Amino acid sequence: MRRVYLYLAMVLSTFTFVSCVIDDAESRDPERVAQTIWSEAHADLRYINKMLTDVVHFDHMLQIEDDSQRDKYFDIYFGQRTELEERGNGYVVKRMSNYDMPIYTYYITNRCALGEGEWTVRYEGGNDYTMTLTPQEDGSIEADISSLYVAESEGSAILTFGYLLHDLDQVTCNAEVELCYEGSIELVDRSMGESKPLTISTRTLEPVLFSDQWGFKGGKLRIECRDEFYGSRDEVDAEFFFDPQRVDLTYLGVVYTKHAQYGI
Amino acid sequence: MRIRIFMLLVAFVASLTTVLAQSNVTTEQLSDNVSAYWAEQQHSATMTQVSNLSPDDALPSVRFANSLELGTAVPGASLILLMELYTDVDRGLQSQSRNFSQILHDASHYSSAERCWPCLSLNYQHSVKRWLSLGVKSTVGWKTRSERHVVSNDVYRRYSMCLASLMFNMRFSWLHRDYVSMYSSLGLGAMAHIQFGDSWLAPMVDAAWVGISVGKRVYGYAEFGAGVGGVLRAGVGVRF
Numbered sequence: 001m002r003r004v005y006l007y008l009a010m011v012l013s014t015f016t017f018v019s020c021v022i023d024d025a026e027s028r029d030p031e032r033v034a035q036t037i038w039s040e041a042h043a044d045l046r047y048i049n050k051m052l053t054d055v056v057h058f059d060h061m062l063q064i065e066d067d068s069q070r071d072k073y074f075d076i077y078f079g080q081r082t083e084l085e086e087r088g089n090g091y092v093v094k095r096m097s098n099y100d101m102p103i104y105t106y107y108i109t110n111r112c113a114l115g116e117g118e119w120t121v122r123y124e125g126g127n128d129y130t131m132t133l134t135p136q137e138d139g140s141i142e143a144d145i146s147s148l149y150v151a152e153s154e155g156s157a158i159l160t161f162g163y164l165l166h167d168l169d170q171v172t173c174n175a176e177v178e179l180c181y182e183g184s185i186e187l188v189d190r191s192m193g194e195s196k197p198l199t200i201s202t203r204t205l206e207p208v209l210f211s212d213q214w215g216f217k218g219g220k221l222r223i224e225c226r227d228e229f230y231g232s233r234d235e236v237d238a239e240f241f242f243d244p245q246r247v248d249l250t251y252l253g254v255v256y257t258k259h260a261q262y263g264i
Numbered sequence: 265m266r267i268r269i270f271m272l273l274v275a276f277v278a279s280l281t282t283v284l285a286q287s288n289v290t291t292e293q294l295s296d297n298v299s300a301y302w303a304e305q306q307h308s309a310t311m312t313q314v315s316n317l318s319p320d321d322a323l324p325s326v327r328f329a330n331s332l333e334l335g336t337a338v339p340g341a342s343l344i345l346l347m348e349l350y351t352d353v354d355r356g357l358q359s360q361s362r363n364f365s366q367i368l369h370d371a372s373h374y375s376s377a378e379r380c381w382p383c384l385s386l387n388y389q390h391s392v393k394r395w396l397s398l399g400v401k402s403t404v405g406w407k408t409r410s411e412r413h414v415v416s417n418d419v420y421r422r423y424s425m426c427l428a429s430l431m432f433n434m435r436f437s438w439l440h441r442d443y444v445s446m447y448s449s450l451g452l453g454a455m456a457h458i459q460f461g462d463s464w465l466a467p468m469v470d471a472a473w474v475g476i477s478v479g480k481r482v483y484g485y486a487e488f489g490a491g492v493g494g495v496l497r498a499g500v501g502v503r504f
Binding site: 003020021022023024025026027028029030032033035036037040152189191192198225227229230232234252 | 347363364365366367368369371372374375376377378379380382407409414415417482
């Protein structure tokens, strides 16, 4: 009987040799997770940055007394196929899309400058949003974005921001808006099913400095991604630097640096 | 339909061979099954000496009519081809448009190495004549791959494919010595390809061109063959 066991042991040990790897394992690359989450959050942030800088440019345009200069500024920042119309307590910007569909942005300014009274901005062009801008006692402005749609996600954001506007060129009306903001953004993607949403929550750990000329110049964000479909939860910190311009992504304690060639 | 005809043919050949072999067994004397070595012993030794001879020493192949073998094999081209019919269904969908949830899931998981156990076999043979034994041979081969998390390495999903066959096996022994026997064999049967969402059945042939077994009650064997059983086979067996 002992011989049987010995023979069996020999045969069983040969199974290890007979088994073979016919396809190598893929590389384990946690950086891809950080990059994927960052690229999604970055797209959301870019959209929100544009919303805020548009408001600042719009306010600045309204301050220009010279009609021709104002029209020029409007054309530069809001496009050639755009019309401005004064209506009620504010303005309507009508822009024609590439498919000749009108896209409306309503600026309800209550006849006061940004930072001096409450503004409401409503965008109706597919990815609709409504943003209420309320001046704060410390001079900053609170942007409460109650209905926000970005690509396949919907959610809300509350951001408190201050801004600087640098006139770069009086002839061409080029200007740079520099924002400094903090707060949180929460966007829910339900494309995997109503009951299995994917939520991306972004909150500022250090106030974010953003320039519409240079992109992100400083600050730190924490991006949390919760996927109910796959039952996963990932957290990525993004810290911005300006010289040289880069973003450091921290995922599970490991830092991955992403240099920006043309701004972040 | 072709599989049914094939299976019927296999069953017919199996039953015919068994009946023929059984008729031989009932009509032949036991002494006809004694090996050449045993005949030599009979002639050279006295009746007293023969009675003192241990049956285990003298009659290695006659005493044990049944044998059970467990073996493994190096696969041949046909088996590799069958193994490669495995398709990773989920990964195949990657070319389609994927939403962010799926993209993130792909980024946070990787495919581990694809490991293959091409062929393990279990074979039962019943000796009906000195030169012929009939039996049933089953083989199984499988391969597996898992999807794991890039950081924790936890398994999220495992993909497996199995090739299993069951065959009627005829073995023709053409060399007999005390400890050594050489043979050839032919098996006919069916093979099942089992994979989630893609399983099928097909007729299958297996042949051992040359096989050698070494040992008596417990023995080792090696074969060179073709078919679902692999090209180079080896294993252990027990006679009873």
